Amino acid sequence: MVETVVFVIFGLAALFGAITMVWARNPVYSAMGLMMTMFSIAVFYVSNSAHFIAVVQVIVYAGAVMTLFLFVIMLIGVDKEEDRTENLPIQRPLALVLILSFGAAVVVAGRLAWTTGIRNPLDPVNGTVEAIGDELFKRWVLPFEITGLLLIVAAAGAIALAFFKDDDDAEVDPWR
Amino acid sequence: MAVTPGWYMALAAVLFIIGAGGMLLRRNALVMFMSIELMLNAVNLTFVAAGRELNVLEGQVAVFFVMVVAAAEVVVGLAIIIAVFRRRQTASVDELTQLRG
Numbered sequence: 001m002v003e004t005v006v007f008v009i010f011g012l013a014a015l016f017g018a019i020t021m022v023w024a025r026n027p028v029y030s031a032m033g034l035m036m037t038m039f040s041i042a043v044f045y046v047s048n049s050a051h052f053i054a055v056v057q058v059i060v061y062a063g064a065v066m067t068l069f070l071f072v073i074m075l076i077g078v079d080k081e082e083d084r085t086e087n088l089p090i091q092r093p094l095a096l097v098l099i100l101s102f103g104a105a106v107v108v109a110g111r112l113a114w115t116t117g118i119r120n121p122l123d124p125v126n127g128t129v130e131a132i133g134d135e136l137f138k139r140w141v142l143p144f145e146i147t148g149l150l151l152i153v154a155a156a157g158a159i160a161l162a163f164f165k166d167d168d169d170a171e172v173d174p175w176r
Numbered sequence: 177m178a179v180t181p182g183w184y185m186a187l188a189a190v191l192f193i194i195g196a197g198g199m200l201l202r203r204n205a206l207v208m209f210m211s212i213e214l215m216l217n218a219v220n221l222t223f224v225a226a227g228r229e230l231n232v233l234e235g236q237v238a239v240f241f242v243m244v245v246a247a248a249e250v251v252v253g254l255a256i257i258i259a260v261f262r263r264r265q266t267a268s269v270d271e272l273t274q275l276r277g
Contacts, residue, residue: 007179011187018191018214022198027206034210037191041217044184048228050236053220060243065213065250072254073206076261095200099193106189110182125227127236135233136240147244154248161255
């Protein structure tokens with residue numbers, strides 16, 4: 001019963017945030033809508049007993065990623081209103097057709113093929129830090145190390161993109 | 177009425193469709209990027225719900241790895257948007273018609 005109420009409230013909040021993100025003209029409103037959706041999804045993680053993932057969701061997504069987004073929005077300038085005229089004439093109708101057909105495909109697939117896999121008969125999973133760490137550092141330790149490498153490469157790439165100002169081709173580049 | 181994992185799957189599907197729609201309909205590179213994040217979040221929700229349904233922890237481990245990849249992707253993607261903005265003074269993908277240096 002409690003889970004139903006929580007699901008309805010935060011499901012509506014997630015949908016509202018997502019629609020706000022797509023619809024809002026101002027990118028800051030989009031970021032706020034996305035943040036609302038991410039918090040709602042963190043609540044769903046808690047009600048699915050994924051406690052560690054919920055905390056990581058709030059810290060990484062709602063904290064770090066959205067801060068980065070807002071930083072870039074402020075850097076680029078929030079006063080620039082987006083020109084909403086569409087240059088490709090059939091882009092919008094085609095996009096709507098694709099979205100609707102994708103939704104229909106999801107509904108049909110959900111009705112046809114729902115239960116896959118065998119239910120593990122052990123105790124119900126509880127995603128505590130201990131359980132996730134046990135799994136992560138025993139079975140998945142090599143992928144975990146590789147994600148460390150990936151993060152280093154990403155940080156180095158971001159620094160390289162931000163650091164090198166190609167001043168030498170300023171004359172030949174007409175777009176500066 | 178109990179909330180079965182199917183309800184979470186349905187909500188995640190709707191969120192994914194909204195994200196895909198934002199990706200197709202918007203022309204602001206930042207909002208398109210946020211739509212990608214929304215789609216990743218929707219898929220993460222299906223991972224957790226399916227892990228609960230099948231009673232395994234691997235769903236949550238998969239979410240952890242998706243989050244790491246998404247964080248790396250956001251860092252590089254926003255750096256690219258900044259680099260493009262420094263050259264062209266715009267974040268609209270329609271203006272970026274000439275892919276040259």
